[in-house]
Amino acid sequence: MKRREVLERVRRAVPDAYTAGEARAIAFEVAECFCGFSRAEAVADPGAEAVADEGVLEEACRRIAAHVPLQYVTGRTEFYGLPFRVGEGVLIPRPETEELVQWIAADCAGIAGVCLLDIGTGSGAIAVALSRLLVAPTVDAADISPDALVFAAENAAVNGATVHFVQADATAPYDTFAGLLPRHRYDVVVSNPPYIPRSEYASMRDNVRLYEPAGALFVEDADPLLFYREIGHKAARLLDAGGRLFFEVHEDYACGVCKLLSGQGFVGVECRYDMNGKPRMVRCVKE
Template sequence: MEGAFAAAGLTRHEAVGRMAEALAPLYDAREARTIARTVLAELEGVPLPALLADPAAPVRSGELEAVTARLSAGCPLQYVVGGAWFCGRRFAVREGVLIPRPETEELTAWVLDAEHDSRALLDVGTGSGCIAATLALALPDARVFAADLSEEALAVAAENFRTLGAAVTLRRADALTNLAEVFPEPMDALVSNPPYVPQRDLATMHTNVRDHEPHRALFVPDDDPLLFYRAIARAGRRMLRPGGRLYFEIYHLYADYMRRMLASEGYTATEVREDLFGKPRMVCSRMA
């Protein structure tokens, strides 16, 4: 790849082609071109439709080679461009902070639909702050709180709340040990996309996840995959108002285990919903 972008007068079309070629070992041809176009639009500072509308325009950026080197080493697109889109808004993301996923947008939409009259909601393990910010901006009469243990996540979430003008109370807390102590306010809902991928799945994951995204935000022990859900549910018994609800994004293979665990912790009316791909991915359960 060295020198692939050194030629003077490189057009957008040529740059996309060369970037896609460099990414071919990691992605199929269509995904490689999509990534190349998205990155080039970011580097050129133009919307993607404008980039595609003028493929013969000369490339101005001098960063193509360095950026392509990062991408071809498996670094996720979102870390390279420094942002990810979630529910129609752009959130800053950096290495050390989980990249927002489309499935989490579906969970957030469920919460917004069901909790429009709620007074207080907590996002546990906020990461980039994408759930909490979306809730705060859509529910201006509610108090929205956010928790994370990672200093990197807390810094990025705070940056996103400032940039987006989202009124979120952000505190450092450990979902496994001190959630109820750090957030003594009575809550109507707890929302969380906690770590849930079994450690055994690590070897089969794409390099851009396996080698770049924070493992502590993704993986759980094989012998206790519901570790975070159980801890949050137990904290919820102290934190939630009567009738308050838990909302979780879940590992699709563990939906039945989630139902049983929530029932054993005293929750009722548990509902599991499928994502756009037909996988059981979200759960809501009510405190009796």
């Protein structure tokens, strides 16, 4: 099979919900992962023979056609320039979250020995990236999902990051949650919690709503600030004076999160906009 034939086969499998540009990008990624030739090689010599396992390629195309996320099909993604393994049961890290990591890294620049807790770590993206970016940090990370924690531990190992992972529920009583942590004082607490109202479920792409873990995405419309309130309450006790709490937020609730944190006694509450001009990140300080 020629390289051009591999790419065309994958492109034909991509659902109509994707743009032509997205379909082309998916084809290149599948070809590199399963057939061993890069985008540059495909462009330079599309008529070259591709080393392709027909069965493996057919299964990849079948899953693509069924709206399975590309990252689950290939089993890999990239976050902040680092390789991450992902699969069903763990949220795929988004580019917007890289901006949150960048903010934290800049905020802690030049400070050695920062002690950080990532609540709702998922694939470990935030914790692993910051373990690599900060100077001699101590990084702990918690998640309720044992499946996610398997991916997170592997991603830490692959990237040479030292992170202590624990299984814990962010909505549990403080003593229950804190009792599972290896320490009870932190300089930084960060979380990208579930924040999408369930009412938005029907409007989301099938590759997200049908496959990514609902527990990592959705929150009940009746209480959209649940996780911010619970994590804010815990962070108020876990942070040292001057410690900072960072959140990724839903654009519609950024103002509400800021008001909630002010009401919990945090100061210096600041909201930042993401690359798309939406209010998506919040930072505050414990007095």
